[in-house]
Every structure is written in structure tokens, then in C-alpha cells.
Amino acid sequence: MNFKKQLERVENSGADFSDIRIISSESEKISVKDNDVDSVQKDTNYQYGIRVFYRGGWGFSYGNKECEIKNSFDAALKLAKVNYKLLKEKLKFNKIKTYKDKVKAKGESFTQTNIEERINLLLNLCKNIEHKNLVNKQVFTLFSKNETKYFNNFGSDIYQESENFNFFFKGVGKKNSKTRKLYKRKGMVAGYEHFKKLNFDKLIEEELKRLKNLFIARKAPAGKYPLVVNNALSEVFFHEAVGHACEADAVLQNSSVLKGKIGKQIAPKFLNLSDDPNIEKSHGYFVYDDEGVKAKKTVMIENGVFKNYLHSLETANKMGAEPTGNGRAQNAMNLPYPRMSNTVLENGDLEFEELFKGIKKGIYAKGSSGGVVEPTNGNFLFGAKEGFLIENGKIKEPLLDVSFGGNILEILKNIEKVGNDAKMGFPGFCGKKGQTVPVGGKSPHIKISEAMVGGDNGYN
Numbered sequence: 001m002n003f004k005k006q007l008e009r010v011e012n013s014g015a016d017f018s019d020i021r022i023i024s025s026e027s028e029k030i031s032v033k034d035n036d037v038d039s040v041q042k043d044t045n046y047q048y049g050i051r052v053f054y055r056g057g058w059g060f061s062y063g064n065k066e067c068e069i070k071n072s073f074d075a076a077l078k079l080a081k082v083n084y085k086l087l088k089e090k091l092k093f094n095k096i097k098t099y100k101d102k103v104k105a106k107g108e109s110f111t112q113t114n115i116e117e118r119i120n121l122l123l124n125l126c127k128n129i130e131h132k133n134l135v136n137k138q139v140f141t142l143f144s145k146n147e148t149k150y151f152n153n154f155g156s157d158i159y160q161e162s163e164n165f166n167f168f169f170k171g172v173g174k175k176n177s178k179t180r181k182l183y184k185r186k187g188m189v190a191g192y193e194h195f196k197k198l199n200f201d202k203l204i205e206e207e208l209k210r211l212k213n214l215f216i217a218r219k220a221p222a223g224k225y226p227l228v229v230n231n232a233l234s235e236v237f238f239h240e241a242v243g244h245a246c247e248a249d250a251v252l253q254n255s256s257v258l259k260g261k262i263g264k265q266i267a268p269k270f271l272n273l274s275d276d277p278n279i280e281k282s283h284g285y286f287v288y289d290d291e292g293v294k295a296k297k298t299v300m301i302e303n304g305v306f307k308n309y310l311h312s313l314e315t316a317n318k319m320g321a322e323p324t325g326n327g328r329a330q331n332a333m334n335l336p337y338p339r340m341s342n343t344v345l346e347n348g349d350l351e352f353e354e355l356f357k358g359i360k361k362g363i364y365a366k367g368s369s370g371g372v373v374e375p376t377n378g379n380f381l382f383g384a385k386e387g388f389l390i391e392n393g394k395i396k397e398p399l400l401d402v403s404f405g406g407n408i409l410e411i412l413k414n415i416e417k418v419g420n421d422a423k424m425g426f427p428g429f430c431g432k433k434g435q436t437v438p439v440g441g442k443s444p445h446i447k448i449s450e451a452m453v454g455g456d457n458g459y460n
Helices: 003-012 066-086 115-127 192-196 200-216 231-246 248-252 313-319 408-414
Strands: 017-033 036-054 057-063 100-103 134-152 157-175 178-188 223-229 273-275 298-302 342-345 361-374 379-391 394-400 403-407 415-418 428-432 435-443 446-453
Touching (some): 003 017, 003 066, 003 134, 017 066, 017 115, 036 066, 036 115, 115 134, 115 200, 134 192, 134 200, 157 192, 157 200, 178 200, 200 379, 223 231, 231 248, 231 273, 231 298, 231 342, 231 361, 231 379, 231 408, 231 428, 231 435, 248 313, 361 403, 403 408, 408 415, 408 446
Parallel strands (some): 100 157, 223 361
Antiparallel strands (some): 017 036, 036 057, 134 157, 157 178, 223 446, 273 298, 273 342, 379 394, 379 403, 403 446, 415 446, 428 435
């Protein structure tokens, strides 16, 4: 199929802009549950998505058969013309920078190795997971190899490969009438050799050690307390509470608490936050987004001042801004929207122990067990995987059902200190408009002078 010819044909029909993404993928999932192989799934997939912009109206069409691409271009153009007639506000599509590039995946592909190797690894791993209170256990892996071709009528011609994997451990512990859940995940955009280097025993042992604390922990106190938040939970806070409010489509829809905040001080001067897809092997790594825009670091907060929104081509066009390379989609059969990649909080200058100084009574919250955020008004509530009481600057007894909430803008101003121990955190899958995309982050510990803490949050 001559994709460039189809793009030219649509352009000659009056379209201002058109593009096509074609994704060929191979995936594999292996699950071992309670020492037996639970499932083995392998899949191959081919799909494409076509967008046409006609005098302000968008049209989108998709499919999974190459022989139908020509008709899909026609369908997208027809829909764009219909939408143009319905628009009250007529928009123009500005010229964008184009790229011609081939990005090869680095390292070894799982497709070049024997699946029996991974099945046996998981079987042996599961058999060696032992704890007197563990009543069931599961380990599973997800591997994916993607080849993406992207073309637009302005001249972009991009071929991009990626290899990624995720490893999961799930377990349930029971003691007397108490039941507690365990969960650990590790993921990268990287070759198979990095999967083989993972210290699986250490990852699982970290979770098993939590069981003792989970069984003896008492309910967290409710009220306003000083709070120290570890790397993983800090990363999730900035992703959920700040990052989503930075996505430009939310701003255009009047559903972001950060609308109109560019250039304004919203956090302490020592706080710097960015979105960075350029961190190799991270879960949110990519070279070009799903609109053919080169990935780049975008500063969201600099010295406490809000600097930038995260843009797709459409939002950048509407707001008179430069695209930031954040147009992302779950696959070729979904439209790209402004999405985060890796949310990165820069290091401060405090050692871990110093963060606890001066706290007479407070909470140390670790890990994320879920949460909700409302970007429109900035209110949020997050649950921690585990927590500890802080008394007179020391970490004391474990706490159960730790949560913290408040308003984004208030909590940002209450961040008192930032640690110097930034590290890559929990790889995640971010949901939005029915789509999920892989994301990651990097953050140090933070100290919040006051936050609403406590209560049974329902996540444990």
C-alpha cells in the first residue's frame, strides 16, 4: 500500500491535514498460580488509524485489514467534512515540524527466545515463594513487541520499534480473621536481557515482609497531620493530582484547576516538576508520540512557578502553543489525546532522616493503593499501601488504611521539604477516556507540613 499516495489524494480533496498510524504487534502473557501454569496466551495484531482535518473538522477511521485502508481514508474525509459543517468555530491547522526516522528497539526480543524458559522461570519462582500466612500466590508476565509506521501529508515518515515487559506478583495473606493483599510490579520499555536481570526474589521478599506489619497494624488516626511521603506515593501524587490537571484538553474543557495558572507561583521555590519521555528503559519511554512529534522533556513547574501544559497537536493548535510530544493513544484504533509519560520531581537537598525532624506526631505513608482526583476543582484522595506513625521525629508503629487528601493547590504550598533520594518508581498504566497507556515516574521523598490523613479508605 502506498500510504503517501493516499495522503496526497486526501489533501487534493481539500484536507488541511491527514495522517495514518499502522501498528503491528506481538504479545505474550504467562500466568502461574499456586505452583501451576494458569494460562499461556500469545497474540499477533495488525491495526491502523487514519485522521483527516478539514477546515476545522476532524474525521477518524480505523481497521485491521490493509486492503480497507483506501476506503478508510475516504470515510475519515467524509466524516471530517460533516463535522466541519457542524462547527460554530472554524479552526485552522498550522504547519508542524516533520521527521523522517527509523528507531530500532535496543536489545534482545522475547520473540527470539524460547517461551519454555519463561514458563519454567515462573514455575520455579512461584514454588519458592513461602510464608506461613500466605494462602494463595500468583506470578505473571506480559511481553509486547510493537512496530509502528507513521505518515502525514506534511512529509513525516517514521518507523519506530519498541520492546516492553511487565512482571507481577500477587498474593493473599491470612492470619486468624484478618486477610491482607500483596501486590508488586516491575516494568520497562527494554529488551529481554533486562527482564532476565530482574531480582525477582527481592521484589517478592519486599512484599512478604509487609505481611507482618499489615497484621499488627492499627487503624490510622484521622485528622490533620504532618506527612512524609515516600518515592512511590510521591510519584503517584504528582502524576494524578498535578499531571492530569496539566493536560491541555482538560484546560480547554474548563476542567482543570490549573487553567490560567501559567506564570503563577503555585508551589515552593525549591520544587521542580517535569514530564520526560526520554528516560531510556523507563515505563513511559518513547522517541516519537502517536502523532509523529519528537518526544521531549516538558517543564510543568519550575522553581514553584507553573510553566507549561502538556499538548497534543490539536490542543497546541487551539491554544497557539508548540506541541510537546504528548499526543498518545492506547493503540492505532484510538485517537491520541494529551497524556503524560514519566512524571519527574527533581531532587531536593535533604537526607531521608532529616525529613522527620521536628515532627512531634505525624504519618509516614509508603506506596500507592489507589485513589481519586478531580482535576476540575483540584480535590483528591489517595490510599497508601502501608503507613507508620511518626513520634518525635522517629518512625514508630505500623498503621493500616492510611489515606491522605485535600486540594492540589493547597497541598503544593504545604510541601515543606524535598528529599535527595529520587528514584524510578512504580510502573503504571494510566487510564483516560477509556484508554490506557504505560507511564512511569521518578521522585524523591517529600515532607508535607499538613494534610488531612487517616480513615478507612477501602483500598486494603
